[in-house]
Amino acid sequence: MPDAHILGIETSCDETGAAVVRSGQEILSNVVASQIATHQPYGGVVPELASREHLRAIVPVVRQALAEAGQTYASVDAIAVTQGPGLAGALLVGISFAKALAFALEKPLVAVNHLEGHIHAVLLEQRLGENADLHFPVLALVVSGGHTHLYLAQVHENLWTYRNIGHTRDDAAGEAFDKVAKLLGLGYPGGPIIDGLAPHGDPHAVKFQISQIKHPDRRDQKQGDHRQFPAEDGPHFDFSYSGIKTAVLRYVETRNLKPAIEARHRALAGIDKPAVEDIRGLCDRQTLNLVASFQRSMVNDLVMKTLAAAREYDVRTLFVSGGVAANRELRATFEREAGMQGLPVFFPSRALSTDNAAMIAAAAFPKFLRGEFVAMDFCAEAGMALR
Numbered sequence: 001m002p003d004a005h006i007l008g009i010e011t012s013c014d015e016t017g018a019a020v021v022r023s024g025q026e027i028l029s030n031v032v033a034s035q036i037a038t039h040q041p042y043g044g045v046v047p048e049l050a051s052r053e054h055l056r057a058i059v060p061v062v063r064q065a066l067a068e069a070g071q072t073y074a075s076v077d078a079i080a081v082t083q084g085p086g087l088a089g090a091l092l093v094g095i096s097f098a099k100a101l102a103f104a105l106e107k108p109l110v111a112v113n114h115l116e117g118h119i120h121a122v123l124l125e126q127r128l129g130e131n132a133d134l135h136f137p138v139l140a141l142v143v144s145g146g147h148t149h150l151y152l153a154q155v156h157e158n159l160w161t162y163r164n165i166g167h168t169r170d171d172a173a174g175e176a177f178d179k180v181a182k183l184l185g186l187g188y189p190g191g192p193i194i195d196g197l198a199p200h201g202d203p204h205a206v207k208f209q210i211s212q213i214k215h216p217d218r219r220d221q222k223q224g225d226h227r228q229f230p231a232e233d234g235p236h237f238d239f240s241y242s243g244i245k246t247a248v249l250r251y252v253e254t255r256n257l258k259p260a261i262e263a264r265h266r267a268l269a270g271i272d273k274p275a276v277e278d279i280r281g282l283c284d285r286q287t288l289n290l291v292a293s294f295q296r297s298m299v300n301d302l303v304m305k306t307l308a309a310a311r312e313y314d315v316r317t318l319f320v321s322g323g324v325a326a327n328r329e330l331r332a333t334f335e336r337e338a339g340m341q342g343l344p345v346f347f348p349s350r351a352l353s354t355d356n357a358a359m360i361a362a363a364a365f366p367k368f369l370r371g372e373f374v375a376m377d378f379c380a381e382a383g384m385a386l387r
């Protein structure tokens with residue numbers, strides 16, 4: 001197998017990433033410029049601001065990734081870039097830059113689906129560890145701020161193929177973490193904050209019901225629509241997280257928690273980069289119990305649906321990836337429950353769970369080996385499906 005140094009570029013959402021990965025296996029550099037401080041005052045990603053921040057960061061981030069890897073523009077073998085899904089304006093910054101580099105340097109250009117990148121973040125580290133437990137078919141749960149998807153993954157002669165067997169009907173799991181944190185005046189992004197607070201509350205204090213979806217997705221049956229995930233044969237395991245967000249809102253209203261939330265919001269606005277301990281100091285027991293109960297319900301739903309799909313499709317290995325895969329309770333619950341089914345489960349390290357460009361460079365390697373390059377007229381695809 002030839003050695004290849006691939007420069008990966010990722011700008012699909014609110015992180016500007018560049019990385020150099022050798023032959024899909026060895027991370028030589030992985031630079032991520034986070035935009036958290038920019039979006040924090042709004043409690044969520046503002047697309048126009050994200051594009052502007054990518055424009056500001058892209059050149060220094062790519063230069064730093066090359067320098068840290070001991071590489072130059074001339075020495076890399078290919079450029080890989082996220083094509084979608086993501087924010088159109090944000091994707092365009094990375095794509096335009098990657099096209100310009102590939103054109104000027106006369107290097108091949110590889111387009112990567114962001115979701116495939118998340119799946120390859122697991123593979124990247126498993127290959128590094130020479131893990132012998134990797135058997136196919138693999139079931140991958142990609143769970144982040146924009147996505148909650150289940151894919152069956154197969155590989156044949158470096159051609160990876162994916163089949164979607166579940167997706168969220170409304171909010172993504174990470175979006176629910178972010179919205180609930182915002183609703184409770186805890187700050188942004190919500191996932192890591194709730195992860196840090198939940199162990200201090202009682203997860204049985206508040207009972208939440210998460211929708212169990214039995215009927216097929218009507219959007220899949222409409223003719224001629226721009227559906228992201230066409231219906232395929234076999235059972236689907238869909239998710240729904242907008243209901244639990246509404247249930248938290250109702251709890252807040254009926255228990256009259258609003259004044260305490262507003263006071264917390266004001267207090268946090270006065271602290272520069274508040275740590276979880278600062279936030280915890282501003283939460284009463286009722287709020288900590290609410291947070292712990294919310295996280296427990298989310299985790300149980302994600303784990304139980306994924307394991308039901310794993311049994312139905314008789315998979316041999318489970319991957320859990322994407323920003324929410326950094327969640328400690330999610331990891332522990334998956335390990336315990338999958339272990340009871342005798343199913344090996346793999347996560348990326350916490351740093352590779354959230355958006356980064358090493359996963360894009362890693363996912364590009366099998367395409368590089370197959371000569372799957374894109375022409376200069378390829379476009380960003382905000383709603384890109386993974387197949």
Ligand code: KG4
Pocket residue numbers: 013143144145146147173174175177178189190191192195322323324325326327328353354355
């Ligand atoms: O993969 P990612 O960086 O970006 C997307 O592709 O969306 O995921 C970001 C999401 C955010 O919603 C964030 O709140 C969530 O992942 N997240 C977490 C944790 N760390 C990040 N959710 C739960 N627990 C965490 N520790």
Ligand code: ZN
Pocket residue numbers: 114118144322323354355
């Ligand atoms: Zn992502």
